Amino acid sequence: MSQLRSAAEIKxxxxxxAGVFAKIGIAVLLLSYGINAMDxxxxxxxxxxxxxxxxxxxxxxxxxxxxxxxxxxxxxxPTGYLMSRYSRKAVVxxxxxxxxxxxxxxxxxxxxxxxxxxxxxxxxGEAMQLTALLAVFSSYLARHRGVGVGAVNGxxxxxxxxxxxxxxxxxxxxxxxxxxxxxxGLIGLICIGVVAAFVRxxxxxxxxxxxxxxxxxxxxxxxxxxxxxxVLLFLSVMAGLATQSKSLAGAFAxxxxxxxxxxxxxxxxxxxxxxxxxxxxxxxxxxxxxFAGPFLAIGAMALVEGAVLGLLSLVPSASGGWDIPKGIxxxxxxxxxxxILPEKYAxxxxxxxxxxxGLGGDIHVHVHSVYADADSLQRLxxxxxxxxxxxxxxxxxxx
Numbered sequence: 001m002s003q004l005r006s007a008a009e010i011k012x013x014x015x016x017x018a019g020v021f022a023k024i025g026i027a028v029l030l031l032s033y034g035i036n037a038m039d040x041x042x043x044x045x046x047x048x049x050x051x052x053x054x055x056x057x058x059x060x061x062x063x064x065x066x067x068x069x070x071x072x073x074x075x076x077x078p079t080g081y082l083m084s085r086y087s088r089k090a091v092v093x094x095x096x097x098x099x100x101x102x103x104x105x106x107x108x109x110x111x112x113x114x115x116x117x118x119x120x121x122x123x124x125g126e127a128m129q130l131t132a133l134l135a136v137f138s139s140y141l142a143r144h145r146g147v148g149v150g151a152v153n154g155x156x157x158x159x160x161x162x163x164x165x166x167x168x169x170x171x172x173x174x175x176x177x178x179x180x181x182x183x184x185g186l187i188g189l190i191c192i193g194v195v196a197a198f199v200r201x202x203x204x205x206x207x208x209x210x211x212x213x214x215x216x217x218x219x220x221x222x223x224x225x226x227x228x229x230x231v232l233l234f235l236s237v238m239a240g241l242a243t244q245s246k247s248l249a250g251a252f253a254x255x256x257x258x259x260x261x262x263x264x265x266x267x268x269x270x271x272x273x274x275x276x277x278x279x280x281x282x283x284x285x286x287x288x289x290x291f292a293g294p295f296l297a298i299g300a301m302a303l304v305e306g307a308v309l310g311l312l313s314l315v316p317s318a319s320g321g322w323d324i325p326k327g328i329x330x331x332x333x334x335x336x337x338x339x340i341l342p343e344k345y346a347x348x349x350x351x352x353x354x355x356x357x358g359l360g361g362d363i364h365v366h367v368h369s370v371y372a373d374a375d376s377l378q379r380l381x382x383x384x385x386x387x388x389x390x391x392x393x394x395x396x397x398x399x
Contacts, residue, residue: 022140025199030155032096032191033133036126037159039103039184040068042167043119046177050115053177060112067116071123079128083135089204091132093192098125100188107178136204275305299388306392 043050044065051061082091102121109115130152137148167180174180282303286296 021198021200022203025203026137026140026151028194028198029092029133029136029204030151032092032195033129033152034155034159034162035096035184035188035191036099036129037156038163038166039099039122039188040126041160041163042103042180042184043106043122045164045167046171046181049171049177054109054111054115056112064112064116064119067120068123068126071120071125072127073123074120075124075127075131078124079131082128083132087201087205088132088136089195089199089201092129092136092199092204093195095125095127095129095132096188096192096195098122098128100125100185100192103181103188104185107181140203278305299383302390303388303392 047061047065050056050064056064079091079095082094086094099122102118102125106115106118106122109118133152134149137152138145141148163184167184170180170183171177280301282300282305283297286300289296
């Protein structure tokens with residue numbers, strides 16, 4: 001009766017030096033999947049620069065970030081076809097080649113559709129490589145399949161950490177999102193040669209030593225209609241939904257932030273426009289009053305316009321922002337171009353404001369009225385209505 005053993009045990013028994021080559025080959029295969037993870041984690045970090053350059057909308061950018069999962073879903077049938085006709089090692093190399101080349105050609109995309117296609121193709125290559133790797137480790141480490149699959153998944157986590165860090169470093173140094181994309185693609189192409197040089201066929205392929213009565217049994221169901229396949233399919237769908245939900249949550253959060261910024265911007269524009277209209281209407285309502293009308297019109301305009309512009313203090317922005325009293329420590333979200341100052345500098349600015357506002361220079365008041373003569377203009381600063389309007393405007397920060 002033949003004894004069933006793993007390929008690792010069979011090869012180690014036949015060749016004592018196989019242990020060293022096996023460790024090197026396993027390390028190379030894990031390294032190749034780490035490059036896969038680096039490549040997959042890179043593009044979402046570059047997406048802000050890509051979106052700015054190509055003027056993508058938020059929904060387009062969100063789809064661009066997650067469309068690789070569609071490629072992974074489509075990779076099942078071609079991967080099965082290739083693995084039934086070629087070696088697992090060859091399928092690993094083909095997968096690396098596909099996602100590396102697709103990553104490089106992404107940088108020459110003309111627009112949305114071709115870039116979307118390239119990103120989907122990266123998913124095909126990534127899934128193809130992963131499928132072949134799982135087959136390699138499951139058969140080579142037949143008695144320790146959990147360890148082999150766990151090592152593959154752990155390598156992905158390491159690559160997903162290194163990829164964004166290295167990509168950000170290159171983005172800062174080269175000033176373009178294309179540099180890390182090209183570099184990561186070239187690393188993948190180099191890895192194909194490393195796999196060819198260090199991964200032996202007895203490591204990557206099913207080893208059946210039938211002539212010696214020894215055999216490495218891969219196992220498997222004879223049909224797709226079995227519980228193992230159903231459970232794995234369900235888990236894969238759940239994992240895909242979890243990945244997509246996180247990506248969509250990020251896209252919706254960015255969309256919400258953009259909407260809030262647009263609403264605040266429109267609010268400021270509307271308030272400023274309405275202030276001028278309200279001031280003009282207030283002046284018109286007083287201007288036709290005999291004798292005192294022109295002066296009342298000036299005060300009414302200043303008063304009403306100042307009151308409306310005072311609503312800007314309710315809009316969270318850099319101009320007319322909130323002054324946070326001591327003892328209150330809110331969580332602040334700073335807009336682009338704004339600053340949060342230390343207390344010692346903020347106190348200086350508060351002191352300037354309390355001293356009358358401004359950093360020096362005269363305040364010019366321009367009065368345009370067909371009813372005013374020289375004597376009237378001289379008495380204008382003593383007019384109570386005018387004084388009240390000016391004080392109100394100053395309280396609202398407009399003087």
